[in-house]
Amino acid sequence: MNKCITKIILGLLIISIVAVPNAAAEVLVPEPTMIDEGMTGPDSMYLDMEMDFARLQINPGYSDMQIKPGNNDEVTVTVTNKDNETITAKPFVSVVPYSDNLFEESWVTITPLSADIAQDAKQEFVIKVNIPQDVDIGHYSTSIAFTEDVMPTPYPTPYPDYLNSMHLSVNVWTPPNIQIQTQFLHGRVESGKSYDYEIKLENVADKDISIDPKIDDNNHMYDFGPFGSMSSAFDDDAITITAPSVVKAGETAIVNVHLEVPGDSKGSYSGAIDLNIDDPSIDEWDGQVQMNFNVWTQPTEPYTKTFTTRTDGPVTIEISSNPFSEYTYAMWMGADTQNQEDPSFDVTLENESGDVEMMLVKTTYTGTVSLGMSDFPPWEADSTGIYQDISASYTEQYSASGAAGDWTLGILPGNADMFSYTITVGPGEDNL
Amino acid sequence: MKGALRLFPLFWCSNMKKIIALFVVLLFTVLMTSISGCVVGTGDGALENSIVWIGTPPAESGVIEKKIIQQVIPNTGTEYENITISASQENDKLCLHVSGMSANTMYPDLYDFTYNYDNNEMTRVSYLLEAIPESVRGEAIGIAMNNEQIREVLFTGKSGNSIPSVKRILPETAKKFYEPKTLFSVTWKDSSLSALVDVDTGLVVDVWSGN
Numbered sequence: 001m002n003k004c005i006t007k008i009i010l011g012l013l014i015i016s017i018v019a020v021p022n023a024a025a026e027v028l029v030p031e032p033t034m035i036d037e038g039m040t041g042p043d044s045m046y047l048d049m050e051m052d053f054a055r056l057q058i059n060p061g062y063s064d065m066q067i068k069p070g071n072n073d074e075v076t077v078t079v080t081n082k083d084n085e086t087i088t089a090k091p092f093v094s095v096v097p098y099s100d101n102l103f104e105e106s107w108v109t110i111t112p113l114s115a116d117i118a119q120d121a122k123q124e125f126v127i128k129v130n131i132p133q134d135v136d137i138g139h140y141s142t143s144i145a146f147t148e149d150v151m152p153t154p155y156p157t158p159y160p161d162y163l164n165s166m167h168l169s170v171n172v173w174t175p176p177n178i179q180i181q182t183q184f185l186h187g188r189v190e191s192g193k194s195y196d197y198e199i200k201l202e203n204v205a206d207k208d209i210s211i212d213p214k215i216d217d218n219n220h221m222y223d224f225g226p227f228g229s230m231s232s233a234f235d236d237d238a239i240t241i242t243a244p245s246v247v248k249a250g251e252t253a254i255v256n257v258h259l260e261v262p263g264d265s266k267g268s269y270s271g272a273i274d275l276n277i278d279d280p281s282i283d284e285w286d287g288q289v290q291m292n293f294n295v296w297t298q299p300t301e302p303y304t305k306t307f308t309t310r311t312d313g314p315v316t317i318e319i320s321s322n323p324f325s326e327y328t329y330a331m332w333m334g335a336d337t338q339n340q341e342d343p344s345f346d347v348t349l350e351n352e353s354g355d356v357e358m359m360l361v362k363t364t365y366t367g368t369v370s371l372g373m374s375d376f377p378p379w380e381a382d383s384t385g386i387y388q389d390i391s392a393s394y395t396e397q398y399s400a401s402g403a404a405g406d407w408t409l410g411i412l413p414g415n416a417d418m419f420s421y422t423i424t425v426g427p428g429e430d431n432l
Numbered sequence: 433m434k435g436a437l438r439l440f441p442l443f444w445c446s447n448m449k450k451i452i453a454l455f456v457v458l459l460f461t462v463l464m465t466s467i468s469g470c471v472v473g474t475g476d477g478a479l480e481n482s483i484v485w486i487g488t489p490p491a492e493s494g495v496i497e498k499k500i501i502q503q504v505i506p507n508t509g510t511e512y513e514n515i516t517i518s519a520s521q522e523n524d525k526l527c528l529h530v531s532g533m534s535a536n537t538m539y540p541d542l543y544d545f546t547y548n549y550d551n552n553e554m555t556r557v558s559y560l561l562e563a564i565p566e567s568v569r570g571e572a573i574g575i576a577m578n579n580e581q582i583r584e585v586l587f588t589g590k591s592g593n594s595i596p597s598v599k600r601i602l603p604e605t606a607k608k609f610y611e612p613k614t615l616f617s618v619t620w621k622d623s624s625l626s627a628l629v630d631v632d633t634g635l636v637v638d639v640w641s642g643n
Contacts, residue, residue: 173633183571184577270586372560375624375642377619
C-alpha cells in the first residue's frame with residue numbers, strides 16, 4: 001500500500017517538473033525594441049559606431065522582491081535568443097551605483113552559470129537572492145547582465161550600461177517592532193482654541209525601544225509651490241509634544257500632541273511629527289505621523305449688505321452655504337466624531353424704521369450625486385452604479401413685507417466658510 | 433477531581449495518566465464548544481436576525497438572505513450590526529441593493545447584486561465599501577500622505593485641503609493593480625488624486641492623478 005502511494009507521489013512530482021517549464025515557456029512576451037536601421041537624428045551617432053552585440057530578449061526585464069533579513073527569494077528569467085547565431089549567456093551581477101543602498105554581489109546565485117542558446121531558443125535562469133541576517137532594511141537594486149555587451153558611448157563612463165540585462169529591485173524589510181496606531185492627525189481647528197491629540201505606539205517586540213518625537217525638520221519644504229511661498233497657518237512651535245523616551249517591550253505608550261492655535265492664524269498647516277523610533281524595523285517615512293489642520297475662524301459680527309428698493313413689494317432673501325464635498329462636510333464634525341453640525345444662518349433685516357420681522361419660508365438641501373462613471377480612480381470602477389454623494393449645500397429662504405427705501409441685510413453664518421445670497425424685491429415665484 | 437475521574441473510569445491507571453486524560457477531555461470539550469460557537473456565530477443566525485427588507489421581501493427571500501450573507505464581508509475587526517436589502521425586478525433578474533451598517537463606522541458598505549431565479553445564482557455587480565473604523569481610515573490616509581507624489585500634489589497645489597474618502601477595495605479588484613488582497617483607496621476628489629494603499633505593508637502601491 002505504502003509503495004503504491006509512494007509511486008503515485010513520485011509520478012505526480014515528475015509530471016509537475018516536466019509541466020512547469022513548459023507552462024512557463026508558453027507565456028507571451030513582448031517583442032524587443034530593436035534599433036531601427038533607418039534611425040536618424042542625434043541617436044544615429046551611435047549607429048555610426050561599430051556595434052556588434054548579441055540580441056537577447058529578457059523576460060521579465062524588471063523584478064521586484066520583498067525579502068526579510070535572513071530569508072531568500074528567487075525569480076525565473078527567460079532569455080530568448082533573437083540573434084541569427086548561437087549566443088552564450090553567462091549571467092553576472094552588475095551593481096548599479098545609483099541604488100539607495102549598495103547591493104552585494106555575494107547575495108545572488110544564478111543557475112545555470114551559463115548556457116549556449118541557439119537561434120530563437122529560450123533558456124531559463126533562476127536568480128536566487130539570499131539576504132544575510134545583518135543587512136539593514138531598505139531598498140537595494142542591481143542589474144543582472146547576461147552578456148558582456150555594453151551600450152557604446154562617445155565618452156568614457158564610470159559604469160558600463162549592459163545591453164542584455166534585467167533590473168532587480170529588492171526591498172529588505174522586517175515587520176515593524178513598533179505599531180503606530182495613529183498615523184494621521186487632521187481636522188478643522190478654530191483660531192484661539194487649543195486641542196489635544198494622542199498618538200498610540202505599541203511595542204510588539206521583546207525589547208524596549210527608545211523614541212524621541214519631534215516636529216520634522218523638513219516640514220516646510222513643500223511650502224514653496226509653483227506660485228511662490230505659501231505661508232503656513234501657524235508655526236511649528238504652536239505644537240507641543242510630550243512623550244516618554246522609551247516604549248517598553250509589549251507595552252503601549254502615548255505621545256501627547258498639544259496644539260495651541262494662535263488667535264491670528266489663518267489658512268492651513270501641514271507637517272509631520274518624526275517619532276525618531278530607534279529601531280531598524282522602522283524606516284524614515286514609517287516613523288512619521290502626518291498632520292493637516294485647517295484653521296477656521298468663527299465670525300462674531302454678521303456680514304452686512306445694504307440695498308435700496310423702489311417698490312413696496314415683499315423682500316425675499318435666499319442664503320446658501322457653498323457646495324461642499326461630503327468629506328469637507330465631515331470636517332465640521334471635528335476629528336473622528338459622528339456629531340455632525342449643519343450649516344446655519346442668523347439673518348437680520350433693517351430698514352429706516354428699524355428691525356423688520358423676517359419669516360423663514362423655505363429651507364432647501366441641494367446635492368450632487370455621482371454614479372461613479374467618470375473622474376474616479378480605476379480601482380474604484382467597481383463602485384460604478386452605486387450612488388455617491390459628491391457635494392451638498394443648504395439654502396434658507398426668508399420673506400419680509402417690503403417698502404421702498406434703504407435696507408440693511410445682516411448674515412452671521414455658522415458652520416459654513418462660504419455662502420451666497422440672493423435678494424429679490426417684488427413678488428417672487430412663491431408669492432405669485 | 434474525583435468527580436471527573438468517576439466520569440472517565442477507563443483512564444483510572446496512574447496519576448499522570450489521569451492528568452493527561454483530563455487534559456485531553458478538556459481540550460476536546462473546549463474545541464467542540466468553540467467550533468459549535470463559530471458555526472452559530474457566522475451563523476448566519478446572528479445576522480439573519482438583523483436583516484431588514486425594505487418593502488415586501490421577494491420570493492425565496494430566505495435563500496437570497498443566505499447567499500447575501502456569504503458575499504458581504506465587513507472590514508477586519510468590524511461587524512455588520514444590521515443589513516438592509518431592497519429589491520427590484522428587472523426583466524428576468526432580481527436587482528438587490530444591500531447596505532451593511534456597523535456601530536463603529538461612519539459610512540455604510542454598499543453592494544449591488546443580481547439574483548437569477550433560474551439557476552439560483554447571485555452575482556455581485558458593484559460595491560462601495562466605506563464602513564471602515566476611524567483608526568484604519570486614519571492609518572490609510574497617513575500612509576497615503578507619506579507618499580512623495582501625493583505630498584507634492586497636496587502641498588503644492590491649491591486644493592486638497594479636504595479630508596479624503598477612504599474606500600475598501602476587495603482582492604478581486606486589487607489583483608488588477610497589485611495583489612489579490614484587501615487594499616484601501618484614499619481619494620481627494622477635489623484634486624482628482626487617489627492612492628491605492630496596502631495597510632499591511634504600509635505601502636502606496638499605485639497613484640492616480642486624474643490622467
